[in-house]
Amino acid sequence: MLDAVKGFGVTFSHMFKKTVTTKYPEKPDATAPRYHGRHILNRHPDGLEKCIGCELCAWACPADAIYVEGGDNTEDQRYSPGERYASVYQINYARCIFCGLCIEACPTRSLTMSNEYELARDNRKDLIFTKEQLLAPLLPGMEQPPHAMRLGDSEKDYYLGALTNPGVSAGAEKRS
Amino acid sequence: MGLEEKLPSGVLLTTVQGLVNWTRKASFWPATFGLACCAIEMMATGAARYDTARWGMEVFRASPRQADLMIVAGRVSQKMAPVLRQIYDQMPDPKWVLSMGVCASSGGMFNNYAIVQGVDHIVPVDMYLPGCPPRPEMLLDAILKLHEKIMAEPLGKNGEKMKAEKEARYGKPVVAPGSMPSSYSHNKKLRAEWEKAAAEGKEEQLRIQKWMERGTHV
Numbered sequence: 001m002l003d004a005v006k007g008f009g010v011t012f013s014h015m016f017k018k019t020v021t022t023k024y025p026e027k028p029d030a031t032a033p034r035y036h037g038r039h040i041l042n043r044h045p046d047g048l049e050k051c052i053g054c055e056l057c058a059w060a061c062p063a064d065a066i067y068v069e070g071g072d073n074t075e076d077q078r079y080s081p082g083e084r085y086a087s088v089y090q091i092n093y094a095r096c097i098f099c100g101l102c103i104e105a106c107p108t109r110s111l112t113m114s115n116e117y118e119l120a121r122d123n124r125k126d127l128i129f130t131k132e133q134l135l136a137p138l139l140p141g142m143e144q145p146p147h148a149m150r151l152g153d154s155e156k157d158y159y160l161g162a163l164t165n166p167g168v169s170a171g172a173e174k175r176s
Numbered sequence: 177m178g179l180e181e182k183l184p185s186g187v188l189l190t191t192v193q194g195l196v197n198w199t200r201k202a203s204f205w206p207a208t209f210g211l212a213c214c215a216i217e218m219m220a221t222g223a224a225r226y227d228t229a230r231w232g233m234e235v236f237r238a239s240p241r242q243a244d245l246m247i248v249a250g251r252v253s254q255k256m257a258p259v260l261r262q263i264y265d266q267m268p269d270p271k272w273v274l275s276m277g278v279c280a281s282s283g284g285m286f287n288n289y290a291i292v293q294g295v296d297h298i299v300p301v302d303m304y305l306p307g308c309p310p311r312p313e314m315l316l317d318a319i320l321k322l323h324e325k326i327m328a329e330p331l332g333k334n335g336e337k338m339k340a341e342k343e344a345r346y347g348k349p350v351v352a353p354g355s356m357p358s359s360y361s362h363n364k365k366l367r368a369e370w371e372k373a374a375a376e377g378k379e380e381q382l383r384i385q386k387w388m389e390r391g392t393h394v
Contacts, residue, residue, distance in 0.1 A: 021227045024316050025362035030392040040384055063278070063285035094282035094294070097308035114387050118357030120305040120318035122325060124282065124294070126355070127304055129380070137381035 031115040036098040038116045039091055041134045042109065044158055045165050046150035047142035049079050049135065050110030053086035057102035057111055065095035066102060079145045081155035089131040094124050108159075193331040200244070200270060201323040203232040207243035209263060212250025214277040214309040221312040231319065240266040245322075246299070247315075251279035252292040264299045272302045272326070274318055277309050284308060303354065321354040324361065328353035350375050357383070 022029055031037070042050045053070030071079075071087030079085035102111055121127050138144060151158055151165075206228075210218055222228050222236060237243040240263045252260055264273065275295050278284030281304040283293035295301060302325065305318040330339040351374045360366040366386075373382040387393075 020225050021230070022225060022313075024226065024313050025320060025358040028313065028359045030390075033393045064287065092282070093278075093306040094304060095278055095284055096306060097278055097285050099308075114384060115393055116357075116383055116387055117307070117311060117314050118317040118359060119307070120303055120314065120321050122303050122321070122354050124296070124304060127281070127306060132377075133380040135381070137378075137385045 031117070033115075035113075035115045035117070036100050037114045038093070038119060038129070039102070039134055040112050040114050040136050041089065041131065042112060043136050043138070043142060044081065044151065044162075045141065047138055047147070048081055048145050048149065048158075049085060050108045051086045051089065052080055052082055052108055052110070053084045053089075054107065056105040056107060060101040060105035061096075062099065062101065063095045063097050065092045065097075066090070067092070075148075077146045078148060081149050081151075081158045086131065089134060091129045091134060093119055093127040093129060193335055194327070196331055197327050197329055201231075201326040204245050204272075204319070204323070205235055205237050205243050206233055206245040206247050207240045207263065207267065208236040208238055209246055209260075210249045211252060211256065212277075212279065214249035214280070217309045217312055218247055218249045218276065218315060221315045226312040226316060228316070228319070231323070233319070240264075241268065243267050244270065245272045245274060247274045247276050248280040248295045248299075248301075249276040249309075251277075251284070251286055252295050252298070253290050254292060257292050257298050260295065261298050272322060273299050274303045274305065274322060275301045276305050276315060276318070278306050279308075281306060317358040320358040320361070321356075324356075325354035351379075 044050055053068060055068045055070065058064075058066040058068050067088065067090040068086050069088035070084045073079060073083060073085055098113070100113060103113055106112075119127070143150070149155075149158070151161060210216075220226060222234060228234055233245070240246075244267070246264060246267065248260065264271070273295070275281045279286060279291065280295050281301075283291050285308070287293070292298065303318050303322045305314060307314050310318075330336045351371055356367070356370055356374075360370045369382060370379055373379040
């Protein structure tokens with residue numbers, strides 16, 4: 001008889017304990033700083049895309065979630081510094097396992113990951129993110145490509161200048 | 177009755193529809209159906225920290241006869257496929273399927289002969305949740321998106337007619353029910369911003385921008 005009351009006592013004592021429940025939809029907790037969330041295709045400080053359409057991310061992907069089609073930059077249609085850009089860039093989030101091997105493979109640090117994780121959709125088609133969805137927003141001072149190279153005469157100037165002027169490359173470069 | 181003639185047309189049915197849909201979403205009992213590592217995250221979601229009891233779904237029913245929602249958590253092998261279908265058939269209507277994780281959604285990284293390439297080959301899926309495995313917040317987000325979809329579901333034949341009429345008059349909603357991230361839909365300010373961005377087709381850019389502004393990663 002007394003044991004039963006004791007049991008309720010344990011339960012009742014929890015009334016005065018701090019709740020552990022997260023306030024998720026209203027106030028989401030911050031993720032770990034390096035949490036692998038959805039990808040971002042970054043831009044140079046003048047708005048040109050960093051992606052050069054090399055497909056190394058697609059080759060590195062263990063789940064075959066990335067599809068890239070390269071295209072040639074011309075003088076009047078320039079999307080990225082250098083010769084090539086990605087004319088089609090798709091990530092299939094119904095396949096992506098967020099391992100980050102594509103980020104390691106990217107030679108221009110064009111592809112990085114954000115901490116955004118709310119990706120559920122009600123059809124498979126919406127889970128295929130296209131280039132328009134993945135590209136970083138245009139920050140002040142950026143111009144919508146295609147346009148000429150504004151930061152130098154060749155792509156070399158972009159990469160050499162990147163150490164001091166990284167553009168939108170969320171994460172590591174931002175810390176000074 | 178006479179009441180429905182005095183009320184403006186549509187009011188009574190929409191109210192009943194809202195009430196019925198609310199009762200459906202507010203006690204949303206999932207069937208226990210863990211197949212792989214996603215099930216661990218599903219259990220974590222049910223436990224105290226993430227606490228699905230906040231939405232009346234803390235009881236994972238052991239019997240499909242008492243469940244409304246099947247969370248397919250994990251990879252479905254060809255051998256498991258008929259079992260999965262049977263569990264689905266045993267659930268009473270109305271029922272929903274949430275495909276949790278990339279393996280259930282599309283086969284994920286297991287593109288081979290042993291794994292079904294997406295449970296939608298076997299059962300109709302209402303919500304696809306990517307991630308490998310998805311963190312508990314992602315599952316909560318998927319469930320809340322499913323709630324939103326249920327709330328927008330038309331009730332019966334007349335409900336469907338009413339929905340079609342409404343769409344013909346006002347056009348389809350800018351943000352389809354169940355496509356806005358939960359942290360946006362549960363915050364008035366963010367919700368308005370998302371709706372504005374969605375009208376311009378820039379909702380994903382908004383998301384990246386907000387994340388950069390928060391700066392939790394630097």
